[in-house]
Amino acid sequence: MKKKKIVSLLLVATMALSMVACGKSGDAGKKASENGDSSSDTPLVIGWDAMSQKFSPFFAESHPDMYLDDKCVQIGLLGVDRAGQYILEGIDGYKAEYNGTEYTYYTPSNIKVNENEDGSVTYDIQIRDDMKFSDGEPVTIDDVIFSFYVVADPTYDGPSTFASLPVKGMEEYRSGVSTLSTLIAEAGKDNTDFTNFTEEQQKAFWDAVETKGAEFTQSIVDYMVENAGVAEGDVTAAAAGWGFELPAGATTEDFFLAIGEQYGWNFASMDKEAASVTIADSFPADVVAMSTTGVETGESADHIEGIVKTGDYSMQITVEEFSAPAIEKLGTAIAPMHYYGDKSLYDYDNNKFGFPKNDLSLIRSKTTQPLGAGPYKFVEYKNKIAYLEANENYFLGAPKIKYLQFKETQEADKIPGVLQGTIDLAEPSMSKAAAEQISGENSNGELAGDVLTATLADNLGYGYIGMCAKNVKVGNDQGSEESKNLRKAIATVVAAYRDVVIDSYYGDAAEVIQYPISNSSWAAPQKSDPDYEIAFSKDVNGDPIYTDGMSDDEKYEAALNAALGYFEAAGYTVTDGKLTAAPAGAKLSYEAMIPGGGNGDHPAFGILTGAKESLAKIGFELVINDLSDSSVLWDALNAKTAEIWCAAWGATPDPDMYQVYHSKGGTTHYEVNEPELDALIEDARTSEDQSYRKAVYKECLDYIVDYAVEIPTYQRQNAVLYSSERVNIDSLVKDPTPFWIWMDDLATLEMN
Numbered sequence: 001m002k003k004k005k006i007v008s009l010l011l012v013a014t015m016a017l018s019m020v021a022c023g024k025s026g027d028a029g030k031k032a033s034e035n036g037d038s039s040s041d042t043p044l045v046i047g048w049d050a051m052s053q054k055f056s057p058f059f060a061e062s063h064p065d066m067y068l069d070d071k072c073v074q075i076g077l078l079g080v081d082r083a084g085q086y087i088l089e090g091i092d093g094y095k096a097e098y099n100g101t102e103y104t105y106y107t108p109s110n111i112k113v114n115e116n117e118d119g120s121v122t123y124d125i126q127i128r129d130d131m132k133f134s135d136g137e138p139v140t141i142d143d144v145i146f147s148f149y150v151v152a153d154p155t156y157d158g159p160s161t162f163a164s165l166p167v168k169g170m171e172e173y174r175s176g177v178s179t180l181s182t183l184i185a186e187a188g189k190d191n192t193d194f195t196n197f198t199e200e201q202q203k204a205f206w207d208a209v210e211t212k213g214a215e216f217t218q219s220i221v222d223y224m225v226e227n228a229g230v231a232e233g234d235v236t237a238a239a240a241g242w243g244f245e246l247p248a249g250a251t252t253e254d255f256f257l258a259i260g261e262q263y264g265w266n267f268a269s270m271d272k273e274a275a276s277v278t279i280a281d282s283f284p285a286d287v288v289a290m291s292t293t294g295v296e297t298g299e300s301a302d303h304i305e306g307i308v309k310t311g312d313y314s315m316q317i318t319v320e321e322f323s324a325p326a327i328e329k330l331g332t333a334i335a336p337m338h339y340y341g342d343k344s345l346y347d348y349d350n351n352k353f354g355f356p357k358n359d360l361s362l363i364r365s366k367t368t369q370p371l372g373a374g375p376y377k378f379v380e381y382k383n384k385i386a387y388l389e390a391n392e393n394y395f396l397g398a399p400k401i402k403y404l405q406f407k408e409t410q411e412a413d414k415i416p417g418v419l420q421g422t423i424d425l426a427e428p429s430m431s432k433a434a435a436e437q438i439s440g441e442n443s444n445g446e447l448a449g450d451v452l453t454a455t456l457a458d459n460l461g462y463g464y465i466g467m468c469a470k471n472v473k474v475g476n477d478q479g480s481e482e483s484k485n486l487r488k489a490i491a492t493v494v495a496a497y498r499d500v501v502i503d504s505y506y507g508d509a510a511e512v513i514q515y516p517i518s519n520s521s522w523a524a525p526q527k528s529d530p531d532y533e534i535a536f537s538k539d540v541n542g543d544p545i546y547t548d549g550m551s552d553d554e555k556y557e558a559a560l561n562a563a564l565g566y567f568e569a570a571g572y573t574v575t576d577g578k579l580t581a582a583p584a585g586a587k588l589s590y591e592a593m594i595p596g597g598g599n600g601d602h603p604a605f606g607i608l609t610g611a612k613e614s615l616a617k618i619g620f621e622l623v624i625n626d627l628s629d630s631s632v633l634w635d636a637l638n639a640k641t642a643e644i645w646c647a648a649w650g651a652t653p654d655p656d657m658y659q660v661y662h663s664k665g666g667t668t669h670y671e672v673n674e675p676e677l678d679a680l681i682e683d684a685r686t687s688e689d690q691s692y693r694k695a696v697y698k699e700c701l702d703y704i705v706d707y708a709v710e711i712p713t714y715q716r717q718n719a720v721l722y723s724s725e726r727v728n729i730d731s732l733v734k735d736p737t738p739f740w741i742w743m744d745d746l747a748t749l750e751m752n
Contacts, residue, residue: 041402041403042401042403042726042751043401043402043403043404043405044401044403044404044405044424044425044727044749044751045405045407045422045423045424045425046404046405046406046407046423046424046425046426047407047409047413047414047417047418047423047425047426047427048064048068048386048406048407048408048409049062049063049064049408049409050064050384050408051064051065051068051381051384051386051406051408052064052065053065053367053368053381054367054368055068055069055073055367055368055369055370055378055381055386056069056158056363056366056367056370057069057070057073057074057147057332057333057335057370057372058147058150058151058156058158058160058333058335058340058360058363059158059159059364059367060158060159061158061159064406067743068386068388068406069333069370069372069378070333071374071743071744071746072374072375072376072378072388072404072743072746073134073370073371073372073374073376073377073378073388074333074334074335074370074372074373074374075108075131075139075333075334075372075373075374075395076107076108076331076332076333076334077107077108077109077111077125077127077144077330077331077332077333077334078090078107078109078111078327078330078331079105079107079331080653080739080740081094081096081098081103081105081739081740082096082098082099082103082735082737082739082740083096083098083522083737083739084520084521084522084653084737084738084739085653086327086328086653087105087107088110088111088112088113089110089111090105090106090107090108090109090110091106091107091108091109091110091126091127091128093105093106094106094107098735098737099735101734101735103734103735106396108127108128108131108139108334108395109125109126109127109128110125110126111123111124111125111126111327111330112124112126113327115322119320119321119322120168120318120319120320120321121318121319121321121322121326122316122317122318123316123317123318123319123327123330124310124314124316125141125144125314125315125316125317125330126313126314127139127140127141127144127313127314127334128313128395129312129313130395131373131395132373132393132395133336133339133371133372133373133393134371134372134373134374134376134377134391134393134394135336135339135371135377136393137336137338139334139336139373140312140313141309141311141312141313141314141315142309142337142346142348142354143334143335143336143337144315144332144334145307145309145315145348145353146335146337146340146341146346146353146354146355147332147333147334147335147337148162148304148307148317148332149304149307149353149354149355150335150340150341150355150360150363151163151332152167152170152173152174152304153294153357153358153360154173154174154177154294154300154357154358155177155179155292155293155294155358155359155360156360157266157268157269157291157292160329160332161329162329162330162332164329165319165323165326165329166319166320166321166323167304167306167307167317167318167319167320168304168305168306168318168319168320169301169303169304169305169306169307170304170306172300172301172305173300173301173302173303173304174300175298175299175300175301176296176297176298176299176300177294177295177296177297177298177300177358178196178294178295178297179264179265179266179290179291179292179293179294179295180196180197180201180290180291180293180294180295181205181260181265181266181267181287181290181291181293182264182265182291183196183197183295183297184197184201184202184205184206184290185205185257185260185261185265187202189206196295196297197295201290204284204286204287205287205290208283208284208287209253209256209257209260210253212277212279212282212283212284213252213253213256213257213260213279213283214251214252214253214256215252215277215282216256216274216277216278216279216282217235217239217252217253217255217256217259218252218277219274219275219276219277220238220239220242220255220273220274220275221233221234221235221238221252221255222275222276223275223276224237224238224241224242225238227629227632228241235250235251235252235254235255236248236249236250238255239255239258241639241641242273242635242639243638243639243640243641244258244259244262246258259273265291266291266292267279267280267283267288267290267291268280268291268292272638273638289361292360292361292364293358293359294357294358294359295358296358302351302357303351303353305318306318306319309348317330322686322688323685323686324654324656324684324685324686324687324688324693325652325654325656325658325685327654328652328653328654333372334372334373335372336371336372336373337354339366339371340354340362340363340366340371341353341354341355341362341363342354342355342362368381373391373393373394373395374391374394375390375391375394375396375398375399375746375747376388376389376390376391376399376404376746377389377390377391384407384408385405385406385407385408386405386406387403387404387405388403388404388405388406389402389403389404390402390403394747396747397747398747399746399747399748399749400731400747400748400749400750401746401749401750401751407422407423409423409426411428411429414426414427414428414721415428415434415437415438415452415721418452418721418722418723419441419451419452419723421723421726424722424723424726424727424751425720425721425722425723425727425742426720426721427718427719427720427721428719428721429719430454430456430506430509430510430716430717430718430719431505431506431507431509431603432504432505432506432507432509434509434719435447435454435507435508435509438452438454438721442724448724448729449724450724450725451723451724451725452721452722452723452724453721453722453723453724453727453729453732454719454720454721454722455719455720455722455732455733455736455742456509456717456718456719456736457717457718457736457737457738457741458518458519458520458715458716458717458718458737458738459518459520459715459716459717459718459738460518460520460650460651460652460738460739461518461648461649461650461651462513462516462517462518462519462648462649462651462712462713462714462715462716463603463604463646463647463648463713463714463715463716464516464646464647464648464649464710464711464712464713465494465592465604465607465608465644465645465646465710465711465713466642466644466645466646466647466669466670466709466710466711467487467490467491467643467644467670467708467709467710467711468640468642468643468644468669468670468671468709469483469487469670469671469672469707469709470640470671471640471641471642471643471671472486472487472490472590472643472644473486473487473585473586474486474570474571474583474584474585474586475583475584475585475586476585478671478673479672479673479674479707481569482569482570482571482583483570484706484707484708485540485566485567485569485570486566486567486570486572486586487707487708487709488536488540488566488708489563489564489566489567489570490563490590490611490615490620490622490644490708491535491536491708491711492536492545492559492562492563492566493556493559493560493563493611493614493615494536494607494608494611494711495535495536495537495559495711496536496555496556496558496559496610496611496614497556497606497607497610497611497614498512498607498711498713498714499512499552500552500606500610501603501604501606501607501610502603502607502713502714504606505603505606506603506714506716509716509717509719510603510714510715510716510717511714511715512712512713512714512715513712513713513714513715514532514533514534514535514712515535515701515705515712516701516704516705516710516712517651517655517697517701517712518649518651518715518738519715520651520715520737520738520739521651521655522655522690522694523655523693523694523697523698524655525698525701531698534546535705535711535712536705536708536711538562539562539565539566540562540565540566540568540569541565545558545559545562546558556610556614559614560614560615560617560618563615563618564577564579564618567579567618567620570583570586571583571586572586577618578618578619579618579619579620580619588619588620588621589620589621589622589623590621590622590623590643590644591623591625591642591643591644592608592622592623592624592625592643592644592645592646593625593627593632593633593636593642593643593644593645593646594608594624594625594626594627594633594645594646595627595630595633595646595647596626596627597626597627597628597630598626598627598628599626600626602626602646603713603714603716604646604713605624605626605646607713608622608624608646609624612624622644633645633647637669640669640671642669646713651738653739655697656681656684656685657681657684657697657700658681658682658685661677661681661700661704662677662678662681662682663675663677663678664678670704670707670709670710671709672704672707672709674703674707676703677700677703677704677707680696680699680700680703681700683696684696684697684700718738718741720736720741720742725752726751726752727749727750727751727752728749728750728751728752730750731748731749731750732745732749733745733749
């Protein structure tokens with residue numbers, strides 16, 4: 001269960017990308033169409049990470065599930081090109097040059113954006129009229145409308161954020177509705193008013209809370225006793241360490257009620273807090289269903305005013321105001337209403353959209369068996385293998401390979417598996433050791449050769465070392481100059497060790513970055529920019545720390561001297577070049593958590609080790625907590641107890657910073673909470689001028705670096721490894737990028 005929390009953290013910033021990227025096709029798709037039927041019955045066996053069998057365009061959560069469904073089974077309303085630009089005219093083909101080559105991209109839609117005089121924005125959507133789902137049923141605009149209404153439903157709890165858009169009438173459609181679990185919880189155990197639920201439902205709910213709910217939180221208490229030094233039976237202390245404030249003498253049931261209240265009694269969301277016992281596996285199914293069963297308790301509209309059907313293959317969506325990131329939220333998969341919903345329940349003119357409002361049970365029932373209009377159709381999942389077959393109805397032509405097998409494969413077995421023939425393709429984690437292993441198998445000593453072929457592209461994300469401003473500060477003000485200077489002192493020494501360590505770990509498969517943004521983003525500052533700076537390379541007076549020609553040891557010494565200046569400015573007592581006392585609210589020792597498996601297997605481990613040894617020379621202790629169970633880190637981040645940690649962010653084509661850095665964002669581990677930064681982030685959303693947005697985002701990035709809550713560490717590359725002997729290397733994706741991967745040209749991949 002703890003792995004579930006890791007997935008949720010790492011994917012929180014990538015969900016939007018996965019929802020818009022499905023079913024993209026370019027030149028390769030056109031060639032598939034021209035080549036006609038599938039040409040190979042030899043299956044392509046893909047080494048894949050473990051799947052949770054949520055192969056749903058609406059409810060998939062993990063990377064393996066989402067990408068299998070999005071890229072293979074479904075088609076998306078829109079897509080992006082190799083540079084990450086959204087394609088708004090893809091029906092007849094959109095041409096764009098990348099790396100000196102012109103590519104043509106085909107998508108199911110054309111989308112025209114119109115800004116209205118009242119400040120609202122209208123998206124006129126036209127889809128192709130020649131598409132079919134894999135079962136032969138035609139794709140129409142009704143399927144698109146159905147899909148939008150699913151993710152807009154008041155009881156929807158999947159990854160799509162479409163409902164957060166200010167679509168005209170969205171608030172009225174979602175208001176006046178509560179879930180059954182919320183109503184029963186708020187009414188209390190002694191309720192006698194059964195207007196909105198039955199007495200039997202109330203009893204079932206509270207019986208589950210008193211028994212299974214208490215077991216759920218008891219498992220958290222047990223975990224905190226074993227791993228965090230909490231006294232046996234001290235529920236209040238365990239809850240505090242988990243991020244919940246409870247009165248002295250609280251019970252495990254009190255703890256469960258607090259979790260329920262925080263998550264609005266959505267059991268799927270509450271399971272993110274699980275230690276070992278889960279709600280999904282232990283609660284009765286009828287009680288679990290209460291958190292996704294909607295009950296209208298007040299006035300609620302029966303349709304969304306801003307979603308308008310304009311033809312059999314066209315529609316219009318109106319939002320109240322312009323927001324640059326809005327376009328990606330329109331990228332829902334075009335799911336078949338006749339399969340996921342009920343055609344008899346669709347009557348657009350009478351505000352019926354393929355399922356009963358507030359009841360997604362029919363859609364949820366198809367989660368493990370997807371159907372769509374993508375290049376492949378799902379056959380079955382069996383013995384840790386997902387079997388897919390070419391979709392002869394794919395709108396860009398049947399794929400060249402008829403059968404796919406996604407085979408669950410451990411990381412250590414990916415390269416040997418391709419080499420030995422148990423799999424044909426895999427995505428191994430790239431490091432210097434992995435590159436040497438691959439090159440060593442080829443007669444030419446290169447990454448691409450007669451035995452193995454590895455292609456590399458920047459990862460859509462980056463590695464970083466973070467600090468929580470609330471926990472690493474001076475006094476009570478985390479935004480004071482003294483607090484910033486404390487964090488800059490630590491960051492200056494840590495940053496000095498990045499170059500040598502990252503090169504040692506990754507070699508050519510990664511590079512050190514200087515700003516907290518993926519280098520793959522159009523908003524990332526470039527070395528050629530006149531105001532580009534090396535992160536944490538100036539002292540407390542603003543003077544450069546390093547000079548040309550310095551050796552590595554000289555750089556480390558210069559960084560340490562600069563750190564002393566920052567510590568002193570933060571209020572630390574410095575005597576004979578050493579720290580002897582910390583100011584109020586600060587310490588001489590801070591913990592850095594790193595998920596290195598307990599044996600230092602992490603690209604930043606060497607960075608922390610070097611910084612620890614250096615800082616010890618001046619009387620400062622950096623305690624490295626190398627976690628064998630990485631879930632401890634995610635628990636600490638969620639509970640806001642972590643001081644310093646190592647992790648990585650995912651990203652989306654649009655570099656919107658709201659989720660991570662805005663005070664109201666959903667993943668704000670840094671606790672910056674500054675109105676000035678919030679205003680900059682909001683300002684960048686209001687313009688469609690990319691050059692203006694890039695300039696504003698540069699201000700945001702400078703603000704974050706100055707606040708010293710994030711040390712940008714590395715931009716790594718993703719690898720795709722093929723068997724040169726079994727896969728036709730001439731058919732591989734051309735010019736792969738973070739936005740255009742091997743799965744986007746899967747339809748034209750060939751076996752030898």
